[in-house]
Amino acid sequence: MNIASVIVDVPAKQTDRPFDYLIPEHLIDVIKPGMRVSVPFGPRKIQGFVVGLKSESQFNKLKKISEPLDLSPVLNPDLLSLGNWLSEQTLSYKISAYQAMLPAALKAKYEKKLKLARDIAKDQLLEELQPLYEKIDTITWEEAKQSGMLSMLQKEAAKGQIDIVYEVKDRVKKKKLKSVHSIMSASELEHYRKSLSPQASKQLKVINYFIENQQPIILRELANLLNISTSVIKELVKKGVLAEQNMEVYRDPFEDRDFARTQPLQLTDEQGKAIAPILSSIEEWRHEVFLLYGVTGSGKTEVYLQSIQNVLEAGKEAIVLVPEISLTPQMVKRFKGRFGDQVAVMHSGLSAGEKYDEWRKIQRKEVKVVVGARSAVFAPFENLGIVIIDEEHETSYKQEENPKYHARDVAIERAFQNNCPVILGSATPSLETFARAKKGVYQLLSLPKRMNNQEMPAVEIIDMREELRSGNRSMFSSALLEKLKDRLEKKEQTVLFLNKRGHSSFVMCRDCGFVMNCPNCDISLTYHRYSQQMKCHYCGHEAGVPSVCPECQSEHIRYFGTGTQKVEEELVKVLPEARVIRMDVDTTSRKGSHEKLLDQFEEGQADILLGTQMIAKGLDFPNITLVGVLSADTMLHLPDFRSSEKTFQLLTQVSGRAGRHELPGEVIIQTYSPEHYSIELASLQDFDRFYEHEMTMRKLHKYTPFYYISLITVSHEQLMKAVSVTETITSYVRSKLTSSAIVLGPVASPIPRINNRYRYQCLIKYKREPELNQALKTVLDQYQQEMSSGGLQIAVDVNPFILM
DNA sequence: AGCACGCCGACT
DNA sequence: GTCGGCGTGCTC
Numbered sequence: 001m002n003i004a005s006v007i008v009d010v011p012a013k014q015t016d017r018p019f020d021y022l023i024p025e026h027l028i029d030v031i032k033p034g035m036r037v038s039v040p041f042g043p044r045k046i047q048g049f050v051v052g053l054k055s056e057s058q059f060n061k062l063k064k065i066s067e068p069l070d071l072s073p074v075l076n077p078d079l080l081s082l083g084n085w086l087s088e089q090t091l092s093y094k095i096s097a098y099q100a101m102l103p104a105a106l107k108a109k110y111e112k113k114l115k116l117a118r119d120i121a122k123d124q125l126l127e128e129l130q131p132l133y134e135k136i137d138t139i140t141w142e143e144a145k146q147s148g149m150l151s152m153l154q155k156e157a158a159k160g161q162i163d164i165v166y167e168v169k170d171r172v173k174k175k176k177l178k179s180v181h182s183i184m185s186a187s188e189l190e191h192y193r194k195s196l197s198p199q200a201s202k203q204l205k206v207i208n209y210f211i212e213n214q215q216p217i218i219l220r221e222l223a224n225l226l227n228i229s230t231s232v233i234k235e236l237v238k239k240g241v242l243a244e245q246n247m248e249v250y251r252d253p254f255e256d257r258d259f260a261r262t263q264p265l266q267l268t269d270e271q272g273k274a275i276a277p278i279l280s281s282i283e284e285w286r287h288e289v290f291l292l293y294g295v296t297g298s299g300k301t302e303v304y305l306q307s308i309q310n311v312l313e314a315g316k317e318a319i320v321l322v323p324e325i326s327l328t329p330q331m332v333k334r335f336k337g338r339f340g341d342q343v344a345v346m347h348s349g350l351s352a353g354e355k356y357d358e359w360r361k362i363q364r365k366e367v368k369v370v371v372g373a374r375s376a377v378f379a380p381f382e383n384l385g386i387v388i389i390d391e392e393h394e395t396s397y398k399q400e401e402n403p404k405y406h407a408r409d410v411a412i413e414r415a416f417q418n419n420c421p422v423i424l425g426s427a428t429p430s431l432e433t434f435a436r437a438k439k440g441v442y443q444l445l446s447l448p449k450r451m452n453n454q455e456m457p458a459v460e461i462i463d464m465r466e467e468l469r470s471g472n473r474s475m476f477s478s479a480l481l482e483k484l485k486d487r488l489e490k491k492e493q494t495v496l497f498l499n500k501r502g503h504s505s506f507v508m509c510r511d512c513g514f515v516m517n518c519p520n521c522d523i524s525l526t527y528h529r530y531s532q533q534m535k536c537h538y539c540g541h542e543a544g545v546p547s548v549c550p551e552c553q554s555e556h557i558r559y560f561g562t563g564t565q566k567v568e569e570e571l572v573k574v575l576p577e578a579r580v581i582r583m584d585v586d587t588t589s590r591k592g593s594h595e596k597l598l599d600q601f602e603e604g605q606a607d608i609l610l611g612t613q614m615i616a617k618g619l620d621f622p623n624i625t626l627v628g629v630l631s632a633d634t635m636l637h638l639p640d641f642r643s644s645e646k647t648f649q650l651l652t653q654v655s656g657r658a659g660r661h662e663l664p665g666e667v668i669i670q671t672y673s674p675e676h677y678s679i680e681l682a683s684l685q686d687f688d689r690f691y692e693h694e695m696t697m698r699k700l701h702k703y704t705p706f707y708y709i710s711l712i713t714v715s716h717e718q719l720m721k722a723v724s725v726t727e728t729i730t731s732y733v734r735s736k737l738t739s740s741a742i743v744l745g746p747v748a749s750p751i752p753r754i755n756n757r758y759r760y761q762c763l764i765k766y767k768r769e770p771e772l773n774q775a776l777k778t779v780l781d782q783y784q785q786e787m788s789s790g791g792l793q794i795a796v797d798v799n800p801f802i803l804m
Numbered sequence: 805a806g807c808a809c810g811c812c813g814a815c816t
Numbered sequence: 817g818t819c820g821g822c823g824t825g826c827t828c
Contacts, residue, residue, distance in 0.1 A: 003828095005828095006828080008827085008828090010827080014825085014826075014827085015826095015827070018828085019827075019828040020828050021828060022828090039828085040827095040828090041827055041828080042826070042827040043827090044827095057828075058828095059828050060828095061828075062828055063828060785824090789822095789823080789824090
């Protein structure tokens, strides 16, 4: 077994297969499958993943592995095979799949350098080049480029005066601190204590500490603990009693936070009934998928917690997935409160280093539970006992970049491999999931009542067209305004929700209707108040804000659509005494600010919390008695077959924020389409009827869950090229599928141009097409050349979430 | 993805 | 005749 099969870090069709390498003698027992190695590949050196070991290779001129990049495998055998499954499912490269399963810190960083060749002194170089190597023998490629003497250096390299060397490095350094430990045993220390000078009282303290504790301790911590200076400890190191070493420490994002420990709560009858099948599934090592369908506030989390408790007692591990949205701090609190430091937390708010550290805790088996966003489904556990996906319907579980996976699918596959259950939890399950539960593919567990039998909040729909007709042109209906005033008086809190997706603030001329569009993309520019600029959210194009209309020179140019900033300004005008906290991407971009703002609100430092998507979930404050949705229908008219579903889910979600405790809650939904079923049924909190209605629509239009969907998006700088390629692909795919499949296209993508590239697509709806995967692969193969050189892009998304 | 190899136009 | 353009094909 002196040969390793390696998947190299080159995301391309031709390299999407193992390459064999000789393992150097001294590394034969070190190199294992799942490890990252640095290997020579062509003229350079790159990172690769060992996927197998063998003693023979078809290839007879094998190169040697340069060096291992890990001490132990970063991908365990489970994950390695999950990675293969993932690349197969999503039609992406193996290397992309592996990298998606690891924290970004482990992605290699490459550096190309120019090194003075051995036996060559700097004065043997051309005179012009000598200053570059004044003090050092290596400069980076970048430095060489900037010096303007790159071509000269390359010539020297060809002559052998200079070597071109490649380096493979990790992105993030492990954080290390000095630690000390005793090199004597406790009894030896006791003996040594007697020989200590009576004046050395501080050294005595240290000796006493190490008699009690044999484990290494961080130097600084010990000094603080014993209230002495580090020089005392260093003195003992000098004497040879103690030894120093570098110890890897973790950046702990929750370091100075105390989580009050909680005990399991007494389950209600309903909860008890719901948890029973889960517990037996855990006990019997049975793979099963449960849909825990419970209204907001019905106590799903306690069911999760107690299921995990059972998993831990069985000596296994648990993964909990929660939606991205900066990972609601309240959720973290509940898990840390119950399981303490057995919990690792992984979410997008952490720095790359912090994410890596949390991941290391899992890898080193220091934790048993991970709570995290989408990618936490790849947590390197080896004895998985349960996977829980909270808010199962959330769109952030689908990754929009390659590999385009859905965490729910991965979770189910992983749980299947590990013979353990999956819990999908939601008050508003996705139609796919609910349909499967109804069919019996998943087991349906219901929690139809709120805990303590609180009433669901009363919901009122306000028709904004009526408001307009009666002369109210502000963004607050009179009913909402009145209730806002009422809450202010009663010192109760309000949450105002702005559905900003879709058209946010764009600029339009009121005289000629001119809308400011991005010159590169077919989409309107968004007005950013703080930078006084117009920005394109797709390509990043920026432009100044016009004071007159570029078309007709009219000065009646206005900002349309309402961003949170604008609502805040309005709010100050109509309710000057109200204290408002605004939460959106602008105010929460700084680390920890999300949590800080929520804490302020919880402590009653504000009357109104104003925000976008991110305040829709997880908020659970007793004093919130009013929820206002300013514009319920902004996402309803998006060109997406899930827009009704999303609107319903969002409205239900937000409404659930009100009246979760003793005080009863009220919800106001402002809309321009009050008769739309998703708004009407959301106001009645009637998921079941919504489900029935939406299912009829989906059946009628042949969408999920009745049909599977795959989407091919082709983009090219030239419109005709994009169209013709899509055309060819469409007819090829059509020819490969059965007559029951529906192949639509070519049609322009909902955003027909991004970054000056025209986008066309082919949509495939099907029930069962065993040939489809192969056909899609063939398409990608066929155009591979043009994709790497001809500026053509083809993206395939199996089960897309948004059809953009 | 890089990078080398290789085959055609404008220059010391 | 050579330098350098970027098309083609390989990387264990």
